[in-house]
Amino acid sequence: MQWKDRIGRRLKLQDMHVLLAAVEFGSMAKAAEHLAISQPVVSRAIASLEHTLGVRLLDRSRSGIAPTLYGRALLTHGLAAFNELKWGVKAIESLADPTTGELRIGSTETMVAGLLGAIIEELSAKYPRLTIHVTLGYPPEMLDRELRTRTVDLIMGRLPGLIPIEDTDVEVLFDDKSHVVAGTESLWTRRRKIRLSDLMNELWCLPPPESFPGNRIVTAFHAHKLEFPRATVMTSSMQLTSKMLATGRFLSILPGSMLYFNARALSLKTLSLEVPMQPWPVGVVMLKNRTLSPAAQLFIDCARKLSKPLRNL
Numbered sequence: 001m002q003w004k005d006r007i008g009r010r011l012k013l014q015d016m017h018v019l020l021a022a023v024e025f026g027s028m029a030k031a032a033e034h035l036a037i038s039q040p041v042v043s044r045a046i047a048s049l050e051h052t053l054g055v056r057l058l059d060r061s062r063s064g065i066a067p068t069l070y071g072r073a074l075l076t077h078g079l080a081a082f083n084e085l086k087w088g089v090k091a092i093e094s095l096a097d098p099t100t101g102e103l104r105i106g107s108t109e110t111m112v113a114g115l116l117g118a119i120i121e122e123l124s125a126k127y128p129r130l131t132i133h134v135t136l137g138y139p140p141e142m143l144d145r146e147l148r149t150r151t152v153d154l155i156m157g158r159l160p161g162l163i164p165i166e167d168t169d170v171e172v173l174f175d176d177k178s179h180v181v182a183g184t185e186s187l188w189t190r191r192r193k194i195r196l197s198d199l200m201n202e203l204w205c206l207p208p209p210e211s212f213p214g215n216r217i218v219t220a221f222h223a224h225k226l227e228f229p230r231a232t233v234m235t236s237s238m239q240l241t242s243k244m245l246a247t248g249r250f251l252s253i254l255p256g257s258m259l260y261f262n263a264r265a266l267s268l269k270t271l272s273l274e275v276p277m278q279p280w281p282v283g284v285v286m287l288k289n290r291t292l293s294p295a296a297q298l299f300i301d302c303a304r305k306l307s308k309p310l311r312n313l
Contacts, residue, residue, distance in 0.1 A: 011052055013085075016078050018045040019057065023075060026064040049074075101295040104133045106142040106152040109238045110213075114258035115173075115282070115310070116156055119302045130295060138212070139285065143168070147287060153296045155285040156303065169286045171300070173307040175279035177256045178216070179270045185248030186269070194273040196224050205233040205244040205252045216277055217253055223276040242266050256313045257282065282307075 021031040022042060032039040050057050057071035067075055107116050112134065120132055135146055139157040143165065146152040159170060180199065182188050188199070207214040209228050213236075218228045233244050238258075244250040246267055259270060284300060286292065292300070 012045075012048070015045040015049050016074075016082070018042050019049060019071075020075065020078065020082070022046060022058070022065060023067050023071070026066070028065065097294065099127045100129045101293055102131045102133065103293070103295040103299055104135070104152045105299070106135045106137060106139070106146045106155040106157075108139065108157045109136055109236070110255055110258055111157050111282075112136070113238045113242075114255065114261045115303070115307060118261045118306050119299060122302055122306070123298065127298070130298075143285070147285065153286075153293065154299070157282065159281045159283050159285070167288050169288050170283055171286075172281045172283040173303060174257070174282055174310040174313075176282045176310070177279045177313055178220075178253050178275050178277040179256055179259060180251060180273060180275055181245060181254050181259065181263075181268050181270055182251050183245045183248040184267045184269050186251075188251070188271055189269045192272050194271055196221070196273060196275070197226060199251060200226060200229055202229075203232045203244075203250045204229045205235065205241050205250045206231040207236045208234050211236060216280075220253075220275055220277045242268075253277075255280075257307075257310050260310060260313060282310075 018031065018035065018037075018041075021035055022028055025031045025034060028042045028046075029039050032042045035042070046058060053070070053074070055070040056068050057074060058065045059068055105116070111117075116134070120134075123130060123132070133152075135142070135152055137146065139155050139159070142152070142155050147155055148167070158176065159172065180194075180196075188194065188202075206217060206229070209215060209218050214228075221228055233240065233250070235241060241252050241254070245252055251271075253275060254268075259268060263269065284303060286296075
């Protein structure tokens with residue numbers, strides 16, 4: 001019995017549904033009434049199944065109908081197939097309903113501590129059944145490792161460039177400025193007209209100079225004809241940086257977006273001096289011609305709204 005040629009193209013789900021109803025109610029007349037169709041339609045559906053499979057599926061008697069050995073086998077697996085289809089439909093409903101869907105985001109620790117954290121906070125409050133997965137990494141590397149392999153739905157972070165790569169779409173949300181920061185207990189927070197050279201001998205907590213953010217800080221100090229300060233603590237960890245700053249003894253350079261959302265919670269304060277660092281565009285990177293899930297669209301809409309104040313920092 002060839003599935004593709006003899007059965008696959010002729011077996012109809014509607015006929016299976018009719019068979020299930022007939023066996024459940026023990027009568028073609030009752031099945032027809034339940035399905036709101038005529039009894040001849042029920043008879044034709046079952047006859048079509050029997051003709052396709054080449055076996056009798058039902059025994060008929062004055063007391064009603066009952067499945068044959070073949071009918072019971074088909075019903076056993078047919079019920080399993082219908083259950084799988086039911087769960088498939090539920091999965092589609094989940095994907096289409098942003099309140100119960102899943103969202104996978106690639107981002108950086110700095111974004112998590114700032115804008116991304118604020119977005120997740122708002123979405124989780126409005127849609128508590130929405131599941132959000134966050135993968136941390138360096139955005140340019142995540143393009144191949146996560147985005148193109150569909151491990152994440154989108155990437156949020158500092159953009160490697162304003163011109164999208166051929167297979168991606170980029171939406172710039174704002175330009176992120178950098179600031180010298182200290183804990184609120186630091187004596188430097190009470191000073192005005194500070195120069196970068198005044199801070200050279202202070203305790204610093206900075207990313208490694210060979211890293212992307214560290215290299216930008218090196219460039220900023222060189223613009224003032226200064227060397228990269230001797231970092232007492234050198235780390236890319238935002239958690240450790242925040243911990244050091246909270247002591248009131250350390251200084252660091254952090255993006256304005258993080259400070260906008262978390263400066264008060266982390267007891268941080270921006271010092272009154274300009275950092276000669278070019279603002280860096282922050283946005284969302286998506287694969288081109290890929291349909292966004294409703295949950296992803298909700299995320300982007302929320303990102304646009306919450307990033308508006310950052311454009312004027």
